[in-house]
Amino acid sequence: MRLVVAIGGNALLKRGEVLSFENQRKNMRASAAALAEAAGRHTLVLVHGNGPQVGLLALEADAYKAVPPYPLDVLGAESQGMIGYVIAQELRRMLPRRGIVTLLTQTVVDGGDPAFARPTKPIGPVYAEAGAGGLAAERGWAMAADGEAFRRVVASPEPRRIVELDAIRLLIEAGQIVICTGGGGIPVVERAGGVLDGVEAVIDKDLGASLLACNLDADRLVILTDVEGVYRNWGGEEPDLINRACAGEFDISAFASGSMGPKVDAACRFARATGRPAFIGNLADAKRVIEGEAGTRIDP
Numbered sequence: 001m002r003l004v005v006a007i008g009g010n011a012l013l014k015r016g017e018v019l020s021f022e023n024q025r026k027n028m029r030a031s032a033a034a035l036a037e038a039a040g041r042h043t044l045v046l047v048h049g050n051g052p053q054v055g056l057l058a059l060e061a062d063a064y065k066a067v068p069p070y071p072l073d074v075l076g077a078e079s080q081g082m083i084g085y086v087i088a089q090e091l092r093r094m095l096p097r098r099g100i101v102t103l104l105t106q107t108v109v110d111g112g113d114p115a116f117a118r119p120t121k122p123i124g125p126v127y128a129e130a131g132a133g134g135l136a137a138e139r140g141w142a143m144a145a146d147g148e149a150f151r152r153v154v155a156s157p158e159p160r161r162i163v164e165l166d167a168i169r170l171l172i173e174a175g176q177i178v179i180c181t182g183g184g185g186i187p188v189v190e191r192a193g194g195v196l197d198g199v200e201a202v203i204d205k206d207l208g209a210s211l212l213a214c215n216l217d218a219d220r221l222v223i224l225t226d227v228e229g230v231y232r233n234w235g236g237e238e239p240d241l242i243n244r245a246c247a248g249e250f251d252i253s254a255f256a257s258g259s260m261g262p263k264v265d266a267a268c269r270f271a272r273a274t275g276r277p278a279f280i281g282n283l284a285d286a287k288r289v290i291e292g293e294a295g296t297r298i299d300p
Contacts, residue, residue: 001219002043002172003290006209006266007031008225011048011283012083015147015226019056019125024083028090034286036094039177042290045168045216047209048087050079050183054202055124055152062139072154073186073198080104080182087179099176106163106196107185107203107211113157120257121156121202122146146259155201159184159208163196165215172216184208210266214273221270222290223263224283229296230255230264244297247271267298275300 011031012024038044057075070078084102091100119142126149136143136152144153162168162181171178184203188196206223213221231239234255247268255261267278281288281295288294 002045002216003038003220003222004045004047004209004213004216004218005035005038005222005224005286005290006047006049006206007035007283008049008205008223011224012086013052016126019052025086025090028086029093031283032087032090032094034283036091037287038290039091039095039098043172044177045172045212045218046087046177046179047181047205047212048083048179048183049205050076050083051121051123051202052125053079053083054183059124071198072200072202073188076183076186076202077104080186083182084179091177095177099174101171101176101178103164103167103171103178103180105168105181105185106188107159107181107208108161108163108190108196109157109187109199109201109203110160111189111199113155115157116155116199116201119153119155120144121154121204122151122259123154123202124152126151156184156204157187157199157201159203159211161190162208162212162215163188165212168212169216181205181208181212204262204266206262206266207269210270210278213270217274218270219276220290221267221276221278222286223267223278223280224286224289225263225280227260227282228285228294229281230260230298234260242296244299246299250298264298271298271300 012027017023054075061069088100088102141152143150184205185208187199187201187203230242233239252265255264270278278298279289285294
C-alpha cells in the first residue's frame with residue numbers, strides 16, 4: 001500500500017521536554033523503529049510537524065537585535081531541513097540500504113484566507129501563564145490555551161497546492177522513502193506569472209498531509225500522535241475512545257482547533273475525497289494503527 005504518514009511533534013519532543021537537539025534525536029530514534037517496520041511493507045511518505053521548532057527559531061532570531069527577525073516562512077524552511085535531517089538519519093540506522101530523501105516543500109495558500117486575521121496554530125514552547133512573563137505584550141503575540149498551559153499561536157491558512165508534487169511523485173516511483181511537506185509546507189502565495197512569495201504563517205501539518213495523500217492517490221492516510229485515538233468527551237469525566245466512525249458522523253467544531261480538530265478534519269477530508277480510510281492513533285503503536293487494529297479508523 002501507499003501510505004502518507006503524518007507524525008506529530010511528539011515524534012521528536014515529548015510534552016514539557018526541553019527543546020534540545022539531543023532530546024529530539026533520542027525521541028526520533030525511538031520512533032524510527034515503528035516507521036521503519038511500516039516502510040519494509042509499504043510505500044512510505046512522511047510528513048512531520050514543526051510547531052515547537054519554528055517557535056524556538058523565532059525566539060532565537062528575536063534575541064539577536066542586529067538584524068530584523070526572520071519571517072515565519074523562512075523559519076519553516078529551516079525547520080524542514082533540520083527535522084528532515086534527523087528523521088532521515090535515524091531511519092537510515094534502521095534501514096541502511098533504503099534510499100531516503102528529505103525534500104524542502106512549498107505549499108500555496110490564499111493571501112486573503114481569513115485565518116490571517118484569526119491565529120490558531122500553536123508554535124514554540126509551553127508557558128505556564130497566558131502572558132508568558134510579559135512576552136506576549138512585548139512582542140505582540142497572540143496566546144492560546146494548550147491543555148493547562150499556554151502557547152503562542154499564529155495564522156494557519158488552508159493549504160491549496162503543493163508546489164513540488166511532481167518531484168515527490170518521481171522520488172516515490174524511484175523507490176525512495178520521501179520526507180516532505182514538513183509543517184504542512186512552507187507557506188507561499190502565488191502572484192501573477194506564477195511567482196511565489198513567502199507569507200507569515202505556519203500551515204497545519206495534518207491538513208497538508210491530507211492534501212498530499214489525496215494528490216498522491218494514497219491508499220491510507222495515517223496520523224500518528226501521542227494519544228490512543230479520537231475520544232468523545234475528551235477532557236471530561238468519561239472520555240470514550242472512538243474505534244471506528246464515518247466522516248459524516250464528526251462535528252469538527254467539537255474538537256480543539258489547536259490539537260485534535262485539524263487531525264479529525266484532515267482524516268475526514270481524505271476519506272470523503274478518496275473513498276479510502278484514514279487512521280489516527282499513537283505513534284508508539286504505529287504498526288497496529290496502520291493495520292487498523294488500534295486507534296481510530298475513519299471511513300468515507
